[in-house]
Amino acid sequence: MYLTVRNVTKRYGPFTALDDVSISIEKGEFVCLLGPSGCGKTTLLRLIAGLTDIDEGEVLLEDQSLLGLPARKRGFGIVFQSYSLFPNMTVAANIGYGLKIRNVPSDQISARVRDLLEMVKLPQLADKLPGQLSGGQQQRIALARAIAVDPRALLLDEPLSALDAKVRAELRGEIRQLQRALGIPTLMVTHDQEEALELADKIICMNHGTVVQTGTPEELYNHPVTRFVADFMGRSNIIPTDRIRAVLPDLMAHRPDGPEDAYSACIRPEEITITAAPAGTQTVRSIGFLGNLRRIETDGPLGPVLVETHGQAKCNEGDAVTLEIPAQACTWVRNDPAGPVA
Amino acid sequence: MPTRQATPATAHTKRGLDGDRVLTAFCVGLPVLGLLLFFLYPMAIVFLRSITVADGTYGLGNYGEVLASKGFWRATWHSMAMGGGTTVLSVLLGFVIAHGLHRCAFRGKWLIRAAIVLPLLAPSLVQALGLIFLLGRNGLVNRFFGLEMDIYGFWGLLIANTLYALPQAVMIIGAALVLLDARTYEAAEIMGASPSRQFRDLTLPAVRLGLLNAAFVVFTITITDFGNAAVIGGDYSVLATEIYSQVVGQRNFNMGAVVGIMLLLPTVASYAIERQAMKRQKGQQGTNSQPFVPQFTPVRDLPMAAINFLIAVLIAAVIAIVVFASFVRLWPYNFELTTRHYNITLAGGYGSLWMTIVISLMAAAGGTLAVFLLGLGLRRVPSALAQPLQVLAAMPAAVPGMVLGLAYILTFNSTATPLYLLYGTAALIAIINFYHYHTQAFLTLQTGFRQLPPALEEAAGSLGAGLGKVAVNVVAPFIAPMLVSVFFFLFMRSMVTLSAVVFLTTPKLNVAAVTIMRLDDAGLTSQAAAFSTVVMAVVCAALIGMKAVLAVMGRGQTRPAKG
Numbered sequence: 001m002y003l004t005v006r007n008v009t010k011r012y013g014p015f016t017a018l019d020d021v022s023i024s025i026e027k028g029e030f031v032c033l034l035g036p037s038g039c040g041k042t043t044l045l046r047l048i049a050g051l052t053d054i055d056e057g058e059v060l061l062e063d064q065s066l067l068g069l070p071a072r073k074r075g076f077g078i079v080f081q082s083y084s085l086f087p088n089m090t091v092a093a094n095i096g097y098g099l100k101i102r103n104v105p106s107d108q109i110s111a112r113v114r115d116l117l118e119m120v121k122l123p124q125l126a127d128k129l130p131g132q133l134s135g136g137q138q139q140r141i142a143l144a145r146a147i148a149v150d151p152r153a154l155l156l157d158e159p160l161s162a163l164d165a166k167v168r169a170e171l172r173g174e175i176r177q178l179q180r181a182l183g184i185p186t187l188m189v190t191h192d193q194e195e196a197l198e199l200a201d202k203i204i205c206m207n208h209g210t211v212v213q214t215g216t217p218e219e220l221y222n223h224p225v226t227r228f229v230a231d232f233m234g235r236s237n238i239i240p241t242d243r244i245r246a247v248l249p250d251l252m253a254h255r256p257d258g259p260e261d262a263y264s265a266c267i268r269p270e271e272i273t274i275t276a277a278p279a280g281t282q283t284v285r286s287i288g289f290l291g292n293l294r295r296i297e298t299d300g301p302l303g304p305v306l307v308e309t310h311g312q313a314k315c316n317e318g319d320a321v322t323l324e325i326p327a328q329a330c331t332w333v334r335n336d337p338a339g340p341v342a
Numbered sequence: 343m344p345t346r347q348a349t350p351a352t353a354h355t356k357r358g359l360d361g362d363r364v365l366t367a368f369c370v371g372l373p374v375l376g377l378l379l380f381f382l383y384p385m386a387i388v389f390l391r392s393i394t395v396a397d398g399t400y401g402l403g404n405y406g407e408v409l410a411s412k413g414f415w416r417a418t419w420h421s422m423a424m425g426g427g428t429t430v431l432s433v434l435l436g437f438v439i440a441h442g443l444h445r446c447a448f449r450g451k452w453l454i455r456a457a458i459v460l461p462l463l464a465p466s467l468v469q470a471l472g473l474i475f476l477l478g479r480n481g482l483v484n485r486f487f488g489l490e491m492d493i494y495g496f497w498g499l500l501i502a503n504t505l506y507a508l509p510q511a512v513m514i515i516g517a518a519l520v521l522l523d524a525r526t527y528e529a530a531e532i533m534g535a536s537p538s539r540q541f542r543d544l545t546l547p548a549v550r551l552g553l554l555n556a557a558f559v560v561f562t563i564t565i566t567d568f569g570n571a572a573v574i575g576g577d578y579s580v581l582a583t584e585i586y587s588q589v590v591g592q593r594n595f596n597m598g599a600v601v602g603i604m605l606l607l608p609t610v611a612s613y614a615i616e617r618q619a620m621k622r623q624k625g626q627q628g629t630n631s632q633p634f635v636p637q638f639t640p641v642r643d644l645p646m647a648a649i650n651f652l653i654a655v656l657i658a659a660v661i662a663i664v665v666f667a668s669f670v671r672l673w674p675y676n677f678e679l680t681t682r683h684y685n686i687t688l689a690g691g692y693g694s695l696w697m698t699i700v701i702s703l704m705a706a707a708g709g710t711l712a713v714f715l716l717g718l719g720l721r722r723v724p725s726a727l728a729q730p731l732q733v734l735a736a737m738p739a740a741v742p743g744m745v746l747g748l749a750y751i752l753t754f755n756s757t758a759t760p761l762y763l764l765y766g767t768a769a770l771i772a773i774i775n776f777y778h779y780h781t782q783a784f785l786t787l788q789t790g791f792r793q794l795p796p797a798l799e800e801a802a803g804s805l806g807a808g809l810g811k812v813a814v815n816v817v818a819p820f821i822a823p824m825l826v827s828v829f830f831f832l833f834m835r836s837m838v839t840l841s842a843v844v845f846l847t848t849p850k851l852n853v854a855a856v857t858i859m860r861l862d863d864a865g866l867t868s869q870a871a872a873f874s875t876v877v878m879a880v881v882c883a884a885l886i887g888m889k890a891v892l893a894v895m896g897r898g899q900t901r902p903a904k905g
Contacts, residue, residue: 051528071531078532082632084525088547097543098533142529149533 001060002027002185003048003153008057010043017043019209020057025153025202028183030176032196034232035206041189042157044206048187049155050074061152077146077184081158083138085130091117091141092126098149116144119178136167143175147182154179156188160195172198193233197221205229207336221268226334230266237267237305238333247281247301251330263332269295269308271329280320287313298323362722362809369719369809373712374731379761381738381777384749391752392599404600414601417584421565421605424496424580428503428564429557435504436511436556437549439650443512444519445545447636448647457654458509460661463881465838465855467569468874469502471862472660474574475667475871480674482663494576502570505657507563511556518552519545524634537642551619558616562609566742568841569855573862581605582841585744589845595752602745613740661878668871683872688864694852695876697768701853702836704772710829712776713784714821717791718813721799732788739781743841750774751845766848774846775836783828790824791817823892830888834881 003025010018018040025031033041046052048059050071059066066074077098085094095116096109104112117123120140130138139159146154159175160168176199179186190196196203197217205213205220205228213220213229224230227238244251244265251265274296282300294313298305298321305323315321395403408414439458443451461469477483477493484491522544530540568582575583581601589598636643671678686692716735720728738746754765764770776783794817802816818825840855847856854877861870 049528049532051531071528072534072536074532075534076532078529080525080529082523082525084523084529086526086530086544087522088544097530097535101534101539145529145533155532 001025002029002062003187004060005044005048006058006060008044008047008059009055010040010047010052011055016209018047021206021209021211022057023204023211023214025185025187027185030179030186030188030199030201032200032203033187033189033206034193034196034203035191035212036232037191039206040209041191041206045155045157045187045189048153049076049078075149075152076155077149077151077153078155079139079142079146079157079159081161083130083135083142083162085138085142085145087130089129090126091122091128091130091133094130094141095145095148097145102149112148116148120144120174134167135163136171139163139171140174143178147178147184151184154184154186156186158189158191160190161192168195175199197233205232207232223331224266224333226336227264227266228336230331230333235269235306235308237265237269237272239265239267239302239305241265243302244330248325250327251325253327255332261335264335266331266333267305267325267329269306271325272305272307273324274298274307274309274313274315275322275324276315276319277322278320280322282321282323284315284317284319284321287315287317365809366719366722369715370723370727370731371719373716373719374734376712377734377777377780380773381741381746381780382734384746384753385741387753388599388602388745388749391596392603394596404596408597408600408604413579414584414604417579417581417601418604420496420578421581422608424499424503424578425561425565425608427500428507429561431500431504432507432511432560433515433553433557435653436508436515436560437553438646439508439512439653440515440519441545442646442650444516445634445636446643446646447638448643448650450647450651454650454654457658458512459885460657461506461509463834463838463885464661464664464874464878465569465840465858466506466567467573467840467855467859467862468664468878469505469660470498470570470574471858471867471871471874472662472664473498473502474867475663475673476660482674485674494574495578498574498576499570499578499580502574503564503567505660506567506570507560508653508657510559510563514556514559515549515552518549518555520633522548522634524632527634537639555616555619558612558619562612562616562742566605566609566744566841568744568844569859572859582742582744585748586844589748589751595748598748599752602742602748605742606740606745609742610740617736664871665875665878667868668875670868673868683868684876686861686869686873688861688866688869690849690852690857692876694857695854695873695880697852698837698854698877699880701768701772701775702833704769705775705836706829706833708772709776709780709783709832710825713780713787713828714818714825716784717787718809718817721791721796722809735784736781738777738779741778743778743839744844746774746778747842747845750842766851768851771843771846771851771853772836774842775839776832778839778842779832779835783832786828786831787821787824790821794820823895826888826891826895830884834884837877837881837884 001024005021005023008018008021009016021040021044023031023033023044033044035041043052047054048066050066050069054067061074085091086097089097092110092113095113099109099112100106113126114123117126120143122137122140122144125133125137125141130141133141139162143159156175160171163171172195188196188199200217203215203217203220204211207228213225215223220229221233224233224236230236230238241252241255241260241263244255255263255265282298282302282305285297285299285304288295288297292310294309294311296307296309296313296315298307302323307323390400392404393400393402395401439454442448443454473481473493475481477491477498479490479492481493483489526544527540530544535543565580566582568586571578571580571583572586579587581604585598585601585605588594588601667673668683669679669681670676671680671682713735716731720731723731750770754761754770756762764773798816798820799812802812807815838855840859843853844856844859847853854873858870858873858877861867861873
């Protein structure tokens with residue numbers, strides 16, 4: 001364990017932002033904190049950074065407690081959603097600021113700044129002020145500034161959320177490359193599941209101030225443990241037990257024991273094979289065209305079921321269809337006590 | 343081609359469009375006509391009078407005479423020294439208070455905010471009155487400690503001006519401090535910067551423009567203020583009192599005009615620089631920035647709280663002592679409480695108070711309507727026309743009240759034009775008050791207009807609403823809080839202003855601030871204090887009224903929080 005958060009609780013008045021949360025990050029690992037707004041993920045990041053006080057629990061870095069150590073002595077690098085470059089300093093001065101504070105000789109600083117600017121592919125911007133840069137450029141500079149001091153860990157607080165889609169996709173790839181190349185342990189907060197899936201070695205999915213599930217992107221997507229995770233990690237069909245028993249009894253085989261409403265079946269829309277057949281029990285309600293995909297909404301004894309196919313749909317609106325669902329495509333998820341969260 | 347326009351539908355649209363054009367022309371035309379007639383024209387007259395020599399021809403003789411006079415150079419030197427001294431003191435203390443309010447954590451900040459507002463509620467000569475009660479020959483301090491300190495002159499005026507200008511400095515510097523994002527500080531913190539380093543590398547550069555801006559505003563306020571200089575300046579003549587003595591004392595209007603133009607130069611220069619600085623500051627403002635929330639740090643916060651409260655107490659004490667003195671039987675010999683000073687018979691009694699309230703209501707209502715029409719119209723005219731008009735609308739702030747007042751008396755007390763009919767009417771005083779504060783009213787409303795999404799007006803327009811309907815149903819409700827603020831701002835300023843109106847009052851038509859000055863001149867200091875107290879009570883009531891109206895409006899408009 002490189003960075004460990006153990007049994008941390010944080011309250012704001014009567015509101016519990018974090019409730020007995022424990023997480024860990026290995027050396028060189030890229031971890032995403034994923035969850036809806038208000039789930040406590042940003043609070044957790046700020047606690048680790050030292051920007052917010054902890055009520056209970058501890059934060060350890062290489063087995064040393066960080067409690068009581070002010071943020072400026074923890075040796076992390078941070079990137080915020082709002083860029084937060086120093087508006088009165090040039091790009092070069094921004095990147096070199098951490099080194100200047102550490103009293104690094106100025107010729108070494110300028111060499112390091114030059115390397116970093118190359119690394120984020122913006123060598124021509126050294127003498128510009130932040131106000132003259134685009135959002136994507138500012139965030140690249142913020143990233144360079146954060147890694148300039150060889151931080152012990154990189155903390156990213158929704159770094160891509162303020163950018164438009166194209167820039168976001170570009171920068172996502174660069175963050176991944178950079179992190180791999182430098183091997184800096186990284187913790188990123190995001191509410192975007194696609195971002196988490198692409199970037200993370202490990203995803204920590206949070207809701208209501210608690211960790212719901214931790215695992216690789218594949219584990220979280222293919223084997224969500226709760227209905228919340230299934231909903232949050234992309235589209236899925238959540239079908240109650242009684243309908244599965246009535247229509248697809250084969251899938252009941254590996255359902256965990258428990259009351260009728262404790263578990264539902266989670267089936268990803270792309271795992272379903274749809275065939276037009278007069279004897280079929282589901283009916284096609286609508287077919288949506290999404291370029292490379294067709295999104296087919298069906299209804300019938302299974303309830304509303306969404307199917308995604310590549311290429312031309314092999315059915316029309318109003319057709320009777322059969323749905324073929326392989327046993328391994330069905331995951332039984334716990335129905336969260338708090339109910340589904342959109 | 344003409345056949346195309348013959349269809350009824352197009353004809354209808356075209357007529358609607360023309361109606362809107364006429365309305366737009368009216369919206370822009372009326373306020374602009376006002377600016378031409380009541381601002382540019384009088385300013386041109388004052389300039390012409392300054393170059394009109396004794397035999398009625400034009401020449402620079404007056405300037406030569408003024409520049410050769412010792413009195414002018416002494417007053418100029420005094421004005422500059424006073425402006426400089428007040429600026430240094432106000433910006434320094436203003437920074438301390440603004441930093442305390444926005445960057446430190448301690449309780450009771452509302453008390454400091456309240457104290458800071460006080461000087462804005464009173465005529466500028468109230469600071470001077472308060473200082474005289476406190477530090478004057480018969481003041482509490484001299485009496486109590488048996489001293490013979492003389493407060494009249496440089497030091498008294500310096501303190502009075504500083505107390506008067508401080509609120510403005512605090513507001514401007516505070517606005518600059520608020521701009522900087524909390525995340526920026528957190529980024530610096532994580533990079534290892536200590537609090538003192540953050541102050542040096544982030545806070546100071548961020549407020550540099552704010553400090554500069556505050557310095558220019560304070561300097562301008564100080565060299566153009568008349569009230570405090572008239573009451574506590576003593577023999578320390580400054581340019582504002584020099585104009586007054588030229589015009590009222592020696593009936594020498596042309597020389598007064600020369601001194602007025604001389605006073606205009608530094609204020610125009612400082613106003614121009616200030617506007618440039620403000621533009622640069624705006625460029626720095628980021629989107630979605632997080633407000634800075636200071637954590638309690640005893641080493642920093644306890645001394646800062648102490649200094650803040652000390653300054654606040656000083657500001658409040660100088661005003662409180664005026665209120666107190668107004669109830670004292672015979673200052674400083676008999677401290678028995680009485681209301682006899684409120685029985686004011688001299689200088690027209692309370693007649694001028696009611697007159698001032700009527701004038702202030704006129705200035706507020708007419709002025710709010712005028713800047714609303716102008717703002718509405720400017721959105722609809724080509725920017726080639728809108729930009730110069732915006733510059734014109736922002737110009738009056740550069741003109742000292744004394745100079746504007748002088749320009750008015752030269753323009754309206756002349757039978758050359760029908761405008762003479764306005765002379766000696768309450769309407770003219772309402773008009774000068776509005777144009778004196780035109781810039782602030784206009785800019786306040788412009789910030790409201792800037793927040794109004796054009797799509798809102800376009801949506802209403804595409805639903806068939808003409809400009810009149812859009813203005814009443816869409817624009818006015820949206821910027822209603824700004825309209826309320828502008829109305830009360832104009833009312834409160836008109837209640838207390840002295841410099842612009844001092845030339846326009848007549849024995850029959852007097853206003854509150856001038857009455858206070860006359861009472862003080864006549865040696866009736868306690869009655870002057872009583873009258874000041876009544877004026878402050880009216881302005882306080884207006885301020886509370888404004889807060890109440892805004893609170894009620896805010897409650898009706900609360901939107902559900904995002905996300």
